[in-house]
Amino acid sequence: MKNKITKLFLALLALTASNNLHAQDQPMPDYVRNATNIEFLTQFAKEKSLEYETNYNKAVEMARAQNMPISGYNEGRYFSLVGYDQETGKLKYYTTTNNSATKSSLQTANAKSLHANGITGAGMKVGVWDGGVGLPNHLAFSGGRYIVKDNNTGTIEHAAHVAGTVAGGLWTDATTLGFSYDSQVYAYNWGNDTAEMTAAATAQVNPIYVSNHSYGLDFAGSGAPVSIFGQYNAQSRDADLLANNAPYYTMVHSAGNDRNNNFNPGKIAGKDLLSNEKTAKNVVVVAATQGTDDYAGITGVASVTSVGGVPPFISSFSNYGPTDDFRIKPDISAKGVGVKSISNTSVSSVETLDGTSMAAPAVTGVFNLWQGYHNQIFTKYMRSASVRALMAHTARETGPAAGPDFMFGWGLIDAAKGVEIMDEALAGTSLFKEFEITQGTGFEYSFPYNAAEPLVVTIAWNDPAGTVTSQADLDLKKLVNDLDLRLVNTDTNQTYYPWSLTRSWSVAPTSSQIAVRNVDNIRDNIEKIEPQNAIAGNYKIIVTHKGTLQGGRQAYSLIVSGAGGIMPVTDGAVSVENQVLNNLTIYPNPVDTNLTISGDLASIGAANVQIFDLAGKKVKDLNLEFTNSNNTSIDVSSLNSGAYILSIEKNNAKQSYKFIKK
Structure with missing residues (x-):
């Protein structure tokens, strides 16, 4: 149940907030700066930028020599050259993870109640990396809320659609409303993404706390070996280096749409299809679900197979994990089928698309709302670890059984449940x-x-x-x-x-x-x-x-x-009491008449000591004074033969020990 103080607080914020809050500069808080390894990441960004420039220039030469494209469209997906693989000598392309194909995904992610309570992302900056940019002057981004941060970018439909889902605002077509619609989008091209992400996460003014990456390796055109799937490689490591040294920054990646392409025929049912950053430990990878707005009845096996004419809740294309070391990947799922958002053909254009590209920005938008709300009520942003803990803790159950899996991850993103936990x-x-x-x-x-x-x-x-x-x-x-x-x-x-x-x-x-x-x-x-x-x-x-x-x-x-x-x-x-209780020893065990407790008992003074049988029935209750003592004995001669639990409690510290009575 929502906290009444929080509701009042939000109401006051709504009354006093400025309409141009999103345009105000937001300095990096001291606690974020102190936790961020600025020196390392500055050098890391320089190295990655130089590495990218050298690699990309060589790749362009190779592409021209081989009469290969630099960029283009293939079956509705935008692709572009980003470099070459130094191990295989093959050109490397990124591709958007959309499928060209009615509603936004706000309801499926349970986010409408956030908007109703004034949680709209005001003041937040969110990064969107893509194969290009959308239209900065689209009506959904009026008031300077879409800022192009790369000079070398063109407009593409995919980038516009993704950004619209993350943060598209109120305009004549209300069905395209984005999640964090009062936030400001920083738009980048995907080429030199690692260096740019590092710079954006460490910016002393207007740092970003969440970014979206709805693209991935174009495996069909890459020449990469099948072993890349599930593998923890150099790109996975780079993502973890960035995340671990910028602990308030969360990267959100789409899982990819290749489950029907038989790219990894050695694995059953489309398993093991995640690659590069999508196998990193500290990023969030998003699977795509069907576009139903009423998922309350979708449980059990109906989530992954057709049953009684009901289609599976997981989309037909969304890539499955896990990683090679069987980590839970993807991490979370969101609606990725029939998602309506804005396009790039005019200032009022809209489009409906399918793909994990459409699912990832829903999660990015939710994370951005959560960060803004947490900062409002606790006056500080969350570490990325907190965002991911909240994501897993509150996920709606999906899949064939309770618990996580390699299709949906922890389940379906639940925006309202995350806010409920913060309120509680x-x-x-x-x-x-x-x-x-x-x-x-x-x-x-x-x-x-x-x-x-x-x-x-x-x-x-x-x-x-x-x-x-x-x-x-x-x-x-x-x-x-x-x-x-x-x-x-x-x-x-x-x-x-x-x-x-x-x-x-x-x-x-x-x-x-x-x-x-x-x-x-x-x-x-x-x-x-x-x-x-x-x-x-x-x-x-x-x-x-x-x-x-x-x-x-x-x-x-x-x-x-x-x-x-x-x-x-x-x-x-760790309290003194906990340290003492964790280091006690009891003997002899089995015991006949007197059970001795030994340790730094003088540090905890009086304590409550209880003995229970294995059925949970209390058979002895003592208040012992341990002052100036390192050991004490308890008479257990009256107990029947069998196993017992000795419980010692001091303040909030409690420890239990099992012993056998002869």
Whole structure:
């Protein structure tokens, strides 16, 4: 339920906001500047720009010598030369991910309520990279809201349509209204995109926080080997380098439309078709769904196959993942069939197109709205990790079974649910925080759960760039800083694990075993727990890490919703009580008469100690005083033989230990 304070706040903003807010300069906030590696990224942009210029000039020479085109249209898709592959010697083309073919996608993404509550993206700048630009003077972008940032660009239909979906404004054709319609679009050509994205994300005035990339490798004309699909290559690594060093910047890519082209015949059902930046860890890749506005009844197998005359909710063309190391890709889905937006043929032209190109800008628009809203109510922007955590946490369920998959990703983007989580965080009924874990430490957070709503826990982080893999289909882990999320019912000691994909290429899109939630996820930098059959009681979230953290620390974002009531306040730091309780030892085990508790007990003073049988029944309740003591004993001679849980609690810190009574 929306927070009343937030509604009032938005109403006041709507009354006082200037009509030209989007044109005002927005300096980069100090906290963003301090978190952004400006020095590294400045040099990175220079290197990538020089690399692109040298490579592109050579590619033009090769194209002319081979009588190959520089740019053009093929079956309704715009393509252009962007360089050559130094390993294969083949020319490299980018192509738009649209299919030439009635409504906007606002309803499918559940975004109309945001507009009704004054969340329109005012003051935000959003980047759109494409094969050219749209019409800056189109009526949907009146008032100087479309700024061409490249000098060497021409107008194309695709670029206009994409930008219109992201941020097209109110004009005579209201059916083409974009998501973030009070935002200003910065339009770029895709050629030197990495360097330009780096500069835009690090700009000291008017930085962008979200950008759209509805294009990808033109595989048919590239000469690239099939091994490029799912592979973590140099372009994947570049995307992760940029994202990890500019942690407030989120890149959104379309998944591509090649599922019917049999480009990877060794894989079943169109799996393993993502390439280049689309296999990076820190970018968001978007799949395309059908154009229905009423998706409430689309569940189960109807999401991926035709059942009883109902078409599949996933589009017929949208590329499937996963990556070679079985990460959850694509990340999210949005409407990409029958999307109406503006065109470039006149200042009032419109067009209806299909494609993952049309799905990605819906997600970009939602992210831009979320960033603007978060800045309004919390007076700061979110890290990209928070945006991705919110995306996964709130996604509408799609696919053949609960959980993520390699068709839809985490599900269908839900704009309103994301705002609801932010409102709940403001009211204190959900937890939505950005924390940091340092080498050798962990974080624990205890709270009660009333079982009135589903409990959901999500973490996400921007992971450092991984090592490039050149061979095909090698299941080599690309996660560098491997954080672990656990949810524990401290009353019963039951542990819940996050979702992860089944690591097998033979799993079909209709399988109910695409994802599991009973093992450790060692692949993804988004971990989401939806505990099955969770009962009311006391719970604890545990965040730890494996091995050595690169840089000695890792920022991450945490969301907890559905617990019921006000969530306990936390700053993400490990308390003294938690540290002590995590390092206690109990012995002997099995025990006959006296169970000894040993550790730095003096640091926690008095504590509540309880013993439960495995059915959850409390059999002993003690208040012990540990002052000036390193060990104490509990008489358990009266207990029947069997297994028990010893629970020690101090303030919000709680730890449980299993022991056997002889």
